[in-house]
Amino acid sequence: xxxxxxxxxxxxxLGFRLAGVDVREVGAQEEAAxxxxxxxxxxxxxxxxxNEEYRWGLPEKSLSEMEESVSPVFYAIPVSQATRxxxxxxxYLARLLRRAIGYQLKLKR
Numbered sequence: 001x002x003x004x005x006x007x008x009x010x011x012x013x014l015g016f017r018l019a020g021v022d023v024r025e026v027g028a029q030e031e032a033a034x035x036x037x038x039x040x041x042x043x044x045x046x047x048x049x050x051n052e053e054y055r056w057g058l059p060e061k062s063l064s065e066m067e068e069s070v071s072p073v074f075y076a077i078p079v080s081q082a083t084r085x086x087x088x089x090x091x092y093l094a095r096l097l098r099r100a101i102g103y104q105l106k107l108k109r
Contacts, residue, residue, distance in 0.1 A: 002046020002072075007035050009051060012079055029057030036074070037062060045072040052076040056091075067099070 006016045006023045013023045026032040032054035039048050040062070055063060055076055066074040098104050 003044065004047045004049070005039065005045040005072075007032055007039075007048065007050040007054065009079070012051070026054075029054055033057040033062075036066065039072060040066060040069060040074075043071055048072045048074045049077055050074065052078045063095075 004021055006013070006021050007026055008016065008023065009027070010025050013025045016023045024035055026035060032050065036048070036050060036054065036058065039045050058066075094104070094106075
């Protein structure tokens with residue numbers, strides 16, 4: 001049976017723990033990046049759910065590997081603290097468009 005692991009902040013972790021999910025609490029993006037890359041290499045989990053904001057702490061190559069990974073499957077979830085403004089929002093939208101249509105687009109204001 002595949003394991004479900006959630007990597008999130010302490011505030012969000014409680015809800016997942018109450019649901020009986022294996023949770024790894026992290027305090028900073030660097031710590032989250034270490035956990036995500038460790039799970040990508042070890043293949044100990046079947047599904048990894050993580051805070052969407054932790055994506056910004058990962059190198060582009062690692063993000064691509066996570067997106068293409070079949071085991072484990074990585075799924076980013078938005079959390080209430082994740083507000084997208086300015087460049088972060090544009091970068092996020094550009095990545096979504098690239099995944100959807102297969103081309104890198106430059107968004108202009």
